[in-house]
Amino acid sequence: MRQKLQARAFEQVAPFLQAGEQPVTASRATVGSFSSGRLGAVVSQAVLLEGAGAVGVALTASRRQYIVVTSHRLIFLPQTFLGGPGKKIIGQVARTNAHLVEAKMGIVSLLRIAFGTSGDGVALTFPRVDKKNAEALAAALQQVHAI
DSSP: OHHHHHHHHHHHHGGGOOTTOOEEEEEEEEEEEEETTBTTSOOOHHHHHHHHHHHHHHHHHOSEEEEEEESSEEEEEEBOTTSSBOSSOOEEEEGGGEEEEEEEOSSSEEEEEEETTTOEEEEEEEOGGGHHHHHHHHHHHHHHTTO
């Protein structure tokens, strides 16, 4: 099931990829926001506008999303009613501006990704069934800064 949904997410972002950009991994997750000053707390829309620009605002509008990690950026897609990836991009962040700051794997897995240097970002939660997806996403994000 993971490969089928990942392939569908790759198909949805294919028309939007830049020259030389390749998809690395994709996963569905519940998206929330956080601030490093108040880890886990929901930040105000004004702080999101400052820290993550339009992406932060767009990401708080829809909680269930697909995250596609490519060689150049993170792309956020809505999740359809049936659980597949949607066709519209609701946000994107350059990989150089996205930093994995926390990864907790368990029954409910959690990844916290900071945008830029302001400390604001998104918290991604994965149910037990998607634990392997969370691990793959974390591994892909850790490779960003190793390159």
